Amino acid sequence: MKLQEIVINNFMPYKGEQIVQFPQHETQNVMLLYGDNMRGKTSFLNSIRWGFYGLAVGRHLRTIPRVNLVNIEAASVDDWSMSILLKFTHEEKNYELRRKITKKSHVSVPSIDNDFEEVVGLKIDGEVISGDKILNQINQVSPEEISRFFLFDGELLQEYENLLLDKNAQGEKIKLHIEQALGVPSLINGRDDFSVLLQESRRQQTRDANNSSELKSLAARQSDLDVKEDTAQADLIALKLQKSEIEILVDGIDDILKNTEAAQRSKAELDVLTATKKATEERIFDDQNERRQLLRNAWKDILYTGVQPVLRNIKEQRSAMFEASNNKVILDSRILELEKSLFDPICPTCSQSISEKEISEIKEQIAVLKAEASLSHVDIEDIRRLDTKIEQFSQIQSQSEGARFCELVKKERKSNVQLMKLETNIDEIEDEISGFDTDEISRQRSIRDNYIKQLSNIEMDIASVEKSLEKIKKDQTQISNVISKSTQGTNSLSSVKVDLYQSLESVFSAGIDELRDSARLQVEKYAANAFSQLTTEVTYSGLEINQNYGLTILDHQGRALKERSAGAEQIVALSLIDGLNRTARKSGPIIMDTPLGRLDPKHRANVLKYLPKMADQVVLLVHEGEIDPNKEIEDFKERIGVRYAIERISSTQSRIIRSH
Structure with a gap:
C-alpha cells in the first residue's frame, strides 16, 4: 500500500478542509511534518488511523470519543460534521476511502458516540464498493491488527519489551498481532x-x-x-x-x-514519607525520654568534673607524704649508722682510731640528717585522713551523661529539622493528589x-x-x-x-510450526541487520529472538544482555518493526510520531539514515528538538520528498502548511 493524499475536515485541531500529499518518489520517500508539542502531530496520526479503522487513540491507548474528535471551533458554530478522505494505491489499484460522522437529526448537542451517524464509502478504480464489503477490502489492504507495525507513536515502542517476558498478557497480544502480520x-x-x-x-x-x-x-x-x-x-x-x-x-x-x-507514584512517595515521619517522631520521643533519664544523673557528671582536680591534689599530697615517710626511714637509718661510729671510734676496715676532726665532721653530718629527718616527719593519721577522702571522692563516678545529653540535644535538633522538611513535603504531595481518590486507586x-x-x-x-x-x-x-x-x-x-x-x-500443524520457525528466523535476520546499522555500539554481535518474537541484545561473546537502557530499547523496537515489515505478507508506509524522543545524537543520526530504507514511504511527525532542520536534516536530506509544518492559529485550531 502507498498513500497518495489525505483530506482532513474538522478533525480535532484541524478546522475546515486541509490537504496533505504524501511523497511518491522511490528514493525521496520521506515526509516530514514539523510541529511543536500540543499542536496536532498525534492528531494527524490519528486522522489516518480513524480514516482506515474508525478509531482514534489518546494517551495510554484509550479510545477518544467521537465528540472529542470534532474540531471545537467548528462545533461552537454548530458544525458537527467531520470527515477523512484517504487516497492510496494497492496492487496497482487506486483506492478512495471516505469516513464521515455527523450528528443525528434529533440531537441538539452531541455528548456520546451514539449521538453521531457514521458513513463509510470506498471506491476502487472508480467503482463503488458496497457497504458490507468495505471492511473486507480494508482488511485485505491493511488489517487493523497489523496497523500497529506501520502506524504508531514512538513513545510506545517500549511496549515491545513485553515480548521478552514469559506469560505476559500484553506480550501475548502483541505476539498474536505479529503472527497475524506474518500470515500464521x-x-x-x-x-x-x-x-x-x-x-x-x-x-x-x-x-x-x-x-x-x-x-x-x-x-x-x-x-x-x-x-x-x-x-x-x-x-x-x-x-x-x-x-x-x-x-x-x-x-x-x-x-x-x-x-x-503520577498520583500513584505520589501516593507511594507519600506513604514512604508518612512512615518516615512516624519513625522520626518516635525517634524524637525516645530521645526525649532518654534525655529526661539522663537529667536524673547528670549532676554526677558536673560533680565528677569538679571533684577530679581535688582528687588529683589529695592523691599528690598522699604521694608526697609516702615519699617523705620513705625518706625519713632512709635518714633515720643513716643517722643510726653514724651514731654507732661515735660509740666505737675504731674504723672497721683499717682498725685505726678515728681522728677528732673526723668525729667532729660525723657529728655535724648527724645534726644535718636529724634536721632533714625532722622535716620529713609524717603523721600516720594524716595519711589515713587522705585515704578516706580519696576513697570518698573516688566513689563519685561519671557515665558521660552530660556528653550524651549534649549529643541528644544536637540529634533532636536535626530530627526536628528533618521532621519539618517531611511535613512540608507531605503537605505538597497531599495538595498534588487532593483531586484523586487514592483510597479508590489502592x-x-x-x-x-x-x-x-x-x-x-x-x-x-x-x-x-x-x-x-x-x-x-x-x-x-x-x-x-x-x-x-x-x-x-x-x-x-x-x-x-x-x-x-x-x-x-x-x-497444516507441521506447516504452522515450520512457518513460525522460519518467520522468526527471518524477523531475527532482518532485525539484526537493522540493529547493526542503528546502534553505535560496535561490540554488540547482534540480536536473538525468542518464541514471543522478543529480541535480546547479544554482546561480543554472544551473551544476552540482562539490562538495557531506554534508548537501547527504542533501537531494538525499531529493529523489530523493520524485521516485521520486511517479513510480513503485507507492507505499508511507516508513520511514526515522536520517533527519536529518547535517543542520543549519534543514535539519532543512525536512525535518520536508516528510516528511509524501512518502507516505500516514511512519514515522521517531529518537533525541531528531535530533528534540527538546519543540522540533522543534512544526514538524509536527499531522501526527503516533502515537508510540512503545523501552524498554530489558536489554542484549539492548527493548520498544516507545505514548506520548501
Missing part, C-alpha cells in the same frame, strides 16, 4: 477447519462401527471419548471466555491506573491483584484441560486407526475421510 493465522484457521472435519468424520466412523459386532466395543470406547472431548471442549471454551472477561477487566483497571500513574490495585491471581489459576486450569484433550485425541486417533484397518472399516467412506482429514491436519 491463515494456516491455523486451515488446521482448525480440518480438525472440525476430522471430528465429524470420526463420529460418523463411530456410528458405522457401532453396526458391526466386531467393532462395537471400539465404537463404545470412541463414543465415550467423544463425550469426554465435548465436555473438555466446553470447559476449555468457558475457561477461555472467563479468562478473556477477566483480562478485559484488568485492561479496564490498567487504563484507570495509567491515568493516575482498592483498584487490590482488585487487579486478585484478578491476576484468578488469571493464574485459570491458566493452570486451561493447561490441565488442554493436556486432557491432548490425551483424549491421542486415544481417539489410536481407536480410529484400529477401526480403519479392520475388515469392516477399510473400505468405509468415513474411514477414508478420517485418514484424509487426519493427514491434512498433520500437514
Whole structure:
C-alpha cells in the first residue's frame, strides 16, 4: 500500500478542509511534518488511523470519543460534521476511502458516540464498493491488527519489551498481532477447519462401527471419548471466555491506573514519607525520654568534673607524704649508722682510731640528717585522713551523661529539622493528589491483584484441560486407526475421510510450526541487520529472538544482555518493526510520531539514515528538538520528498502548511 493524499475536515485541531500529499518518489520517500508539542502531530496520526479503522487513540491507548474528535471551533458554530478522505494505491489499484460522522437529526448537542451517524464509502478504480464489503477490502489492504507495525507513536515502542517476558498478557497480544502480520493465522484457521472435519468424520466412523459386532466395543470406547472431548471442549471454551472477561477487566483497571500513574507514584512517595515521619517522631520521643533519664544523673557528671582536680591534689599530697615517710626511714637509718661510729671510734676496715676532726665532721653530718629527718616527719593519721577522702571522692563516678545529653540535644535538633522538611513535603504531595481518590486507586490495585491471581489459576486450569484433550485425541486417533484397518472399516467412506482429514491436519500443524520457525528466523535476520546499522555500539554481535518474537541484545561473546537502557530499547523496537515489515505478507508506509524522543545524537543520526530504507514511504511527525532542520536534516536530506509544518492559529485550531 502507498498513500497518495489525505483530506482532513474538522478533525480535532484541524478546522475546515486541509490537504496533505504524501511523497511518491522511490528514493525521496520521506515526509516530514514539523510541529511543536500540543499542536496536532498525534492528531494527524490519528486522522489516518480513524480514516482506515474508525478509531482514534489518546494517551495510554484509550479510545477518544467521537465528540472529542470534532474540531471545537467548528462545533461552537454548530458544525458537527467531520470527515477523512484517504487516497492510496494497492496492487496497482487506486483506492478512495471516505469516513464521515455527523450528528443525528434529533440531537441538539452531541455528548456520546451514539449521538453521531457514521458513513463509510470506498471506491476502487472508480467503482463503488458496497457497504458490507468495505471492511473486507480494508482488511485485505491493511488489517487493523497489523496497523500497529506501520502506524504508531514512538513513545510506545517500549511496549515491545513485553515480548521478552514469559506469560505476559500484553506480550501475548502483541505476539498474536505479529503472527497475524506474518500470515500464521491463515494456516491455523486451515488446521482448525480440518480438525472440525476430522471430528465429524470420526463420529460418523463411530456410528458405522457401532453396526458391526466386531467393532462395537471400539465404537463404545470412541463414543465415550467423544463425550469426554465435548465436555473438555466446553470447559476449555468457558475457561477461555472467563479468562478473556477477566483480562478485559484488568485492561479496564490498567487504563484507570495509567491515568493516575503520577498520583500513584505520589501516593507511594507519600506513604514512604508518612512512615518516615512516624519513625522520626518516635525517634524524637525516645530521645526525649532518654534525655529526661539522663537529667536524673547528670549532676554526677558536673560533680565528677569538679571533684577530679581535688582528687588529683589529695592523691599528690598522699604521694608526697609516702615519699617523705620513705625518706625519713632512709635518714633515720643513716643517722643510726653514724651514731654507732661515735660509740666505737675504731674504723672497721683499717682498725685505726678515728681522728677528732673526723668525729667532729660525723657529728655535724648527724645534726644535718636529724634536721632533714625532722622535716620529713609524717603523721600516720594524716595519711589515713587522705585515704578516706580519696576513697570518698573516688566513689563519685561519671557515665558521660552530660556528653550524651549534649549529643541528644544536637540529634533532636536535626530530627526536628528533618521532621519539618517531611511535613512540608507531605503537605505538597497531599495538595498534588487532593483531586484523586487514592483510597479508590489502592482498592483498584487490590482488585487487579486478585484478578491476576484468578488469571493464574485459570491458566493452570486451561493447561490441565488442554493436556486432557491432548490425551483424549491421542486415544481417539489410536481407536480410529484400529477401526480403519479392520475388515469392516477399510473400505468405509468415513474411514477414508478420517485418514484424509487426519493427514491434512498433520500437514497444516507441521506447516504452522515450520512457518513460525522460519518467520522468526527471518524477523531475527532482518532485525539484526537493522540493529547493526542503528546502534553505535560496535561490540554488540547482534540480536536473538525468542518464541514471543522478543529480541535480546547479544554482546561480543554472544551473551544476552540482562539490562538495557531506554534508548537501547527504542533501537531494538525499531529493529523489530523493520524485521516485521520486511517479513510480513503485507507492507505499508511507516508513520511514526515522536520517533527519536529518547535517543542520543549519534543514535539519532543512525536512525535518520536508516528510516528511509524501512518502507516505500516514511512519514515522521517531529518537533525541531528531535530533528534540527538546519543540522540533522543534512544526514538524509536527499531522501526527503516533502515537508510540512503545523501552524498554530489558536489554542484549539492548527493548520498544516507545505514548506520548501
